[in-house]
Amino acid sequence: MRFRRASAIGVAALAAIAGILTGPAAPAQAAAAPAPVAVAVTLANTIALSNCSASLVRFPSSVGTDSAMMLTNGHCYEGGFIAAGRVIQNVSSTRTGTLLNSSGGSVVRVRANRVLYGTMTGSDVLLYRLNTTFAALSSSYGAVPLTISAAHPTAGTGIGIPSGYWKRVWNCSIDGFVNTLREDTWTWKDSIRYNTGCDTIGGTSGSPIVSTVTGELVGINNTSNEDGARCTLNNPCEVDAAGNVTVLSGRSYGQQTYWFTTCLNSSRTIDLTVSGCLLTKP
Structure with missing residues (x-):
């Protein structure tokens, strides 16, 4: 688990996209829809x-x-x-x-x-x-x-994980969801799996998972498989609906808050x- 062992959210302005002329005699095309702009996740209000x-x-x-x-x-x-x-x-x-x-x-x-x-x-x-x-x-x-978002988060969504303990933001994405995540005597349902390389560390426990699309809190960071062990403390394992167990060494996870x-x-x-x-x- 990611505890330590021993926000004002800024949104960039949308860029205006000009219509494109196909030729001197052609009418102007309608302006393209503006591309989504990611919400900047900061430490504000952590x-x-x-x-x-x-x-x-x-x-x-x-x-x-x-x-x-x-x-x-x-x-x-x-x-x-x-x-x-x-x-x-x-x-x-x-x-x-x-x-x-x-x-x-x-x-x-x-x-x-x-x-x-x-x-x-x-x-x-x-x-x-x-x-x-x-x-x-x-x-x-x-x-x-x-x-706290009222909706289930979506796979592929960009997320920021701002840690008040470390005063640092991890920028990651949601890789998918785990039917059951098991760690020692505890089991968690519909857990959020982060992308490979989202290397949260001890002290990030309790950090909000913030959507870079909406700026809302979509989950809470809580654990990683540290040593590649199977279903032990600090080494959670994934259990599917059929009971099959998968261990992803180094992978980090969060839990649902909606x-x-x-x-x-x-x-x-x-x-x-x-x-x-x-x-x-x-």
Whole structure:
């Protein structure tokens, strides 16, 4: 797992494409559609924890007066790795981290007061409620949370993985999805596999996976196969629907986060009884 062992998002302006004349007497052709411009993923609104990375996040339906939220991995929980099959909800917390700006400079210390949801089963996620609101962070520090996408990510999409711990951005792409990713006693479903060469390292655990198409958070970085071993700690293996096991040495992975949006009630609160909720239940 990618924990440490021991954003304002800029969008370039679209270039105008002029019509092309086929000859002096020919009418001008219609202007071509502008090519998509990639979103520049920076460190803005990422959070450095003592041993992991995190980010300031919002649901698509969140409003300014809501309590701000901080997202990281379940295995970054201050109480240690969350046992397989366990779900944590509405537990008091005093976890702190440092909110960063686009270049990795410190903006302000943020403090959690509650774990809203955490697990290492099905996914590897931990969502904290902070002791301030989105509006307060925005007015005082210009902080703009990443929006958790409500859609399943797409293979081939360019992604940025900004690590608050390392103050560095990994630029990668989504290679595909894994039916089941198994690591030691934990299993994760529909995991995100990165392209070969996306070499996330210890301390990048909890980093948001940000689409360079939309600028939204589409997943959370959590592990790599470090030694080529099979299904052991720090060496996850891929298990297909038929039970066949594949080991890809050096390959890195992330987990789904759109599941959060399937479990929100009308008060924008995580409610595991909502019909169609995909988050793991206790």
